[in-house]
Amino acid sequence: MATSTAPAGQALIGISGWRYEPWRGLFYPPKLPQRQELAFASRMLPTIELNGSFYSLQHPESYQEWHDETPEDFVFSVKGPRYITHMRRLKEVRVPLANFFASGLLALGRKLGPLLWQFPPQMTFKPERFEAFFELLPRSTDEAALLAQEHDERLEGRNLLQAPVRRQLRHAVEIRHESFACAEFVALLRKHRIALVVADTAGRWPLMEDLTADFVYVRLHGDQELYASGYGDAALDDWARRIDAWRHGTQVADARTASPRAAARRARRDVFCYFDNDVKVHAPYDAAHLAARLGVATGMGPDQQQFVPPPGLAGPR
Secondary structure, X not given: OOOOOOOOOOEEEEEEOOOOHHHEOOOEOOOOOHHHHHHHHHHHOOEEEEOHHHHOOOOHHHHHHHXXXXXXXXXEEEEOOHHHXXXXXXXXXXXXHHXXXXXXXXXXXXXXXXXXXXXXXXXXXXXXXXHHHHHHOOOEHHHHHHHHOOOOHHHOOOOOOOOOOOOEOOEEEEOOOHHHOOHHHHHHHHHXXXXXXXXXXXXXXXXXXXXXXXXXXXXXXXXXXXXXOOOOHHHXXXXXXXXXXXXXOOOOOOOOOOOOOOOXXXXXXXXXXXXXXXXXXXXXXXXXXXXXXXXXXXXXXXXXXXXXOOOOOOOOO
């Protein structure tokens, strides 16, 4: 597609996670040690959604290793714990939030991108509960470090309570219940400058494109089959068209929105897009093809199907 030459926000196209057995020998070179998979993937694509944090609290040493193994300009999005979103369902979560921010993610420094909060399909929109949660969320690394000091005994001896870099924090929310498809929820997100995740789930859950923050967060879970199907040329062209409009601060004419109120036009918006259709090894290739349509460089070969392994990471072929 032909993209605009006007100044645009940053568009980062990547993948959700990187540790997938079916990728070995296909996306990853044969016999590449598993410990080198992040180093390899981070030189192919500019951003990765870190989802191990969703399942359990990680350790400061792990975050530091991930920081050190990736290029200087690499970006991690970090998925918030399911303990907060799925188990406690936002009830009495101040200490769990403190534990999350004390667990080490601040070690990512300048590589720390948006924080993703995903909610289960059975969870309905309760305005007061979400308002209280949004009020708790720290908006800077300084605020996050301050909240982290309230961690409980589980984080004793395995915490990071200082931010090596001072910067603003961004939050994005992914919902999976129809009750969120309303103007009230969109207004609440805009009030707190939190991005609504544009989630393509093969029609299983709501797809909403209301612009609610200074950035857009996109998750592509599969075009026809959840987590499994790839994206063809027509679908990738359409997503490229949408992302190009968003990064130039505008909205597409055919946007699927829940609120009748349009977002204020901005000069630009950053866009973070992650492919989560990993089952059949579509994700990294789809990410590369979409990036090419947007003029975003990757580490792929000219046809976006061949990879140029970083020095020292190419296993025997």
